[in-house]
Amino acid sequence: MNRIDAAFEQLRSKGESALIPFLTIGDPDLATSVEIIQALEEAGADMIELGVPYSDPLADGPVIQRASERALKNKISIVDCIQVAEDARQAGVKLPFILFTYYNPVLQFGLEPFFKHITEKGISGLIIPDLPIEEDEEVRQLAEAADIHLIPLVAPTSNDRVTRIAGKARGFVYCVSSLGVTGVRSDFHQGIDEFLSTVRGATNTPIAVGFGISSREQVERFAKQSDGVIVGSAIVRKIEEVLPLLLTESTKQEGLAQIKAFVSSLKG
Numbered sequence: 001m002n003r004i005d006a007a008f009e010q011l012r013s014k015g016e017s018a019l020i021p022f023l024t025i026g027d028p029d030l031a032t033s034v035e036i037i038q039a040l041e042e043a044g045a046d047m048i049e050l051g052v053p054y055s056d057p058l059a060d061g062p063v064i065q066r067a068s069e070r071a072l073k074n075k076i077s078i079v080d081c082i083q084v085a086e087d088a089r090q091a092g093v094k095l096p097f098i099l100f101t102y103y104n105p106v107l108q109f110g111l112e113p114f115f116k117h118i119t120e121k122g123i124s125g126l127i128i129p130d131l132p133i134e135e136d137e138e139v140r141q142l143a144e145a146a147d148i149h150l151i152p153l154v155a156p157t158s159n160d161r162v163t164r165i166a167g168k169a170r171g172f173v174y175c176v177s178s179l180g181v182t183g184v185r186s187d188f189h190q191g192i193d194e195f196l197s198t199v200r201g202a203t204n205t206p207i208a209v210g211f212g213i214s215s216r217e218q219v220e221r222f223a224k225q226s227d228g229v230i231v232g233s234a235i236v237r238k239i240e241e242v243l244p245l246l247l248t249e250s251t252k253q254e255g256l257a258q259i260k261a262f263v264s265s266l267k268g
């Protein structure tokens with residue numbers, strides 16, 4: 001069974017909702033990313049979105065844009081990024097890994113070699129935010145053949161496309177809480193509650209909510225209406241805040257502890 005399905009099944013049996021952190025791989029470096037992933041698991045994360053840094057992150061706000069710039073300074077490749085998943089697994093991390101990447105690096109890799117590679121490295125899910133459902137048939141077939149879940153995004157403006165997107169979804173449906181780019185928010189799309197119930201009604205696949213979520217209260221609110229909550233920028237911002245600690249060997253553990261404490265506070 002795909003690790004994502006097993007995780008949702010286990011959470012559902014406990015009546016719990018998943019906490020799904022996002023981090024930019026390679027920020028500040030690949031080895032530290034493995035340690036951050038370990039800290040996220042210890043903090044109670046249920047699966048992790050591993051973000052491949054990209055030079056043109058058009059759907060990202062300033063926090064994740066800065067993280068991508070820091071990571072790309074190290075001249076890392078998508079292969080280096082995916083290796084972090086295998087390194088974290090070998091370090092004992094049990095969580096399902098969802099690879100998050102824009103489409104261009106996948107095209108550069110070559111679709112078939114890409115899927116062969118991520119299968120070998122133990123990736124369970126894939127999010128490609130700039131691959132619309134109208135163009136994803138070949139990717140979907142390769143993903144299904146590899147038992148890797150291609151996780152689609154739906155937005156409050158998706159309206160009649162929601163049924164089509166949600167109906168084909170594997171793993172979970174990524175419900176975007178607000179229009180625009182990623183980033184911490186205090187308010188969400190005014191029709192968000194109705195939107196989530198529409199998505200819920202369109203599929204038996206788990207649904208998760210992301211964009212703008214940064215506090216325990218916001219996590220609790222959306223956990224009631226979904227099977228999972230994704231938190232990216234708030235965690236990437238915390239990583240940015242503790243960078244000086246992470247980059248000094250003698251204070252690295254303190255930096256990791258602060259990241260763990262923040263994510264634990266979200267889980268409650």
Ligand SMILES: O=P(O)(O)OC[C@@H](O)[C@@H](O)c1c[nH]c2ccccc12
Nearest residue numbers: 022059129182183211212231232233
């Ligand atoms: O950063 P936020 O507002 O918490 O949203 C999650 C987001 O970071 C993550 O899922 C993601 C990172 N980059 C993206 C681009 C598009 C959609 C989603 C994403």
